[in-house]
Amino acid sequence: MAHATQPRHLRADAQRNYDRIVSAAREVFACDGAGASLKEIARRAGTGSATLHRLFPSRRVLLEAVFHDHVEELCAMAEQRAKESEPGPALFAWLRDLNDYAAGSRGFAASLLHDGRDADLLERNDGCQAKFTHATRELLRRAQEASAVRPGLLAEDLLALINGISLVTEHQDDNEQAGRLLDIAIEGIRLQGAKGCPGTGAESG
Missing domain, CATH: 1.10.357.10 (Tetracycline Repressor, domain 2)
Known part of the structure; x- marks a missing residue:
């Protein structure tokens, strides 16, 4: 799925990580609010925190x-x-x-x-x-x-x-x-x- 805020021309593996992180973030933000743990979002997405921060440089972007x-x-x-x-x-x-x-x-x-x-x-x-x-x-x-x-x-x-x-x-x-x-x-x-x-x-x- 394309998102207005995502970097352009992501590789296929990066796009999969991006989509998994957004999906996990939807669940975690819904439960815990906008200040939810980014580490927990990365865990649920099955990615490392470094991957999350590379694709989403700030909480605001996510x-x-x-x-x-x-x-x-x-x-x-x-x-x-x-x-x-x-x-x-x-x-x-x-x-x-x-x-x-x-x-x-x-x-x-x-x-x-x-x-x-x-x-x-x-x-x-x-x-x-x-x-x-x-x-x-x-x-x-x-x-x-x-x-x-x-x-x-x-x-x-x-x-x-x-x-x-x-x-x-x-x-x-x-x-x-x-x-x-x-x-x-x-x-x-x-x-x-x-x-x-x-x-x-x-x-x-």
């Missing part, structure tokens, strides 16, 4: 590679939802995708927000905030034009909602609470009489 992957995958999901489902269900399914991502990686995302050292990864024009906002805005526009959700909502409102659910449930033992809270929120933004029930997975098409 964070950018992991974030880039998350953003590209989630935005591709948004496009797929729009193709597969009616406007309302497509938006609600996308919100569930974001909610699941936030729940699964909150140790990573929350640590950026709380620590602040790398929080600008969330704000960069080519980073997650701009791309998430654009993807959400397009789905929301279609849903509003189809009278599936309340008028007046902004994409930023929906992203703030997902972030709020993530922060509230971050330290809860109930892994399903985030989904239940999103069910309540979806019921609140849906126009009365619009198609699709609020139950988990009902909007996934």
Whole structure:
């Protein structure tokens, strides 16, 4: 897989190491946050620390590679939802995708927000905030034009909602609470009489 931050023209063996390190970093950052041990990431990737530092000269470079992957995958999901489902269900399914991502990686995302050292990864024009906002805005526009959700909502409102659910449930033992809270929120933004029930997975098409 090509990454925006990776060095160009890597040899095949170096590319394999690069991909293994990014994959391992996704898991470790999700569990332990952005300050997770780089040594542990190298161990899980099956490479030495020297290899990790050669391919990723700083923690920041590795964070950018992991974030880039998350953003590209989630935005591709948004496009797929729009193709597969009616406007309302497509938006609600996308919100569930974001909610699941936030729940699964909150140790990573929350640590950026709380620590602040790398929080600008969330704000960069080519980073997650701009791309998430654009993807959400397009789905929301279609849903509003189809009278599936309340008028007046902004994409930023929906992203703030997902972030709020993530922060509230971050330290809860109930892994399903985030989904239940999103069910309540979806019921609140849906126009009365619009198609699709609020139950988990009902909007996934």
